Amino acid sequence: MHDPRTGNLLGAAALAVTDLMLEGVTELSGVGPSAASALVVLTVSPGLNGTELGRRVGLSQPASARMVDALVSRQLAERRPGQGREIAIRLTRRGRRTAADILAARSGRLAQALAVLDPAERAILSGLLDKVLTGLYAEIGNADLLCRLCDRASCTTDAICPVGQAERERNG
Known part of the structure; x- marks a missing residue:
């Protein structure tokens, strides 16, 4: 049975939580939501190539390449030789700290939302x-x-x- 009110409430809550969470994440990291997600993804899957990293954060290959360029220029990630001709993306020490800070900020915002x-x-x-x-x-x-x-x-x-x-x- 379709319940428009519950769906609407879920949509409003999801959007508000997303806004709060991403605000804290982007303020802290100085990068956009996709790049912040990439930092978190690379903490659990270091050495992904740019195409796979982009797939995991929902970006096309060209958009992923631009995002990786931005992470490298901010000294949050670096390119290293991977398997064959692939280039592996790895976090720098600064990138690992930023990823940890992102998760802490995210956790804090979500805890605030659940405090009620x-x-x-x-x-x-x-x-x-x-x-x-x-x-x-x-x-x-x-x-x-x-x-x-x-x-x-x-x-x-x-x-x-x-x-x-x-x-x-x-x-x-």
């Missing part, structure tokens, strides 16, 4: 979000893209990531 809920309400919301994210994975089909700005450790400590689980079930 008591622990029982947060547990209920967590279960509902597991279900929503599983459904979103079924539609999007790309765990890397869905989780491009995730703090993966916080999602998998004492729990199973619903997106990762959905991907494992799909790939059987």
Whole structure:
């Protein structure tokens, strides 16, 4: 059954949370949302080539090349020889610190948004979000893209990531 009010509330909440989260992330890092996501992605997948990095953050190959150029010019990442003719993108020490700061800022903004809920309400919301994210994975089909700005450790400590689980079930 279609519930326009619930969908509208979810849309408004999602947009507000995204705005708050990205504001903190972009202010702190001095880069845009895609570049901030790339820094986080490179913390868990160092050495990706520019095309794969772009795919994981939702950018075309040309846009990804421009983003990598910007990260390199800001001394947040560097290009290194990869396999064969590929060029691997790796974070610099400054890039790793910035990525950690991005995740901390993101976490702080999300904690503020959830502060209006008591622990029982947060547990209920967590279960509902597991279900929503599983459904979103079924539609999007790309765990890397869905989780491009995730703090993966916080999602998998004492729990199973619903997106990762959905991907494992799909790939059987």
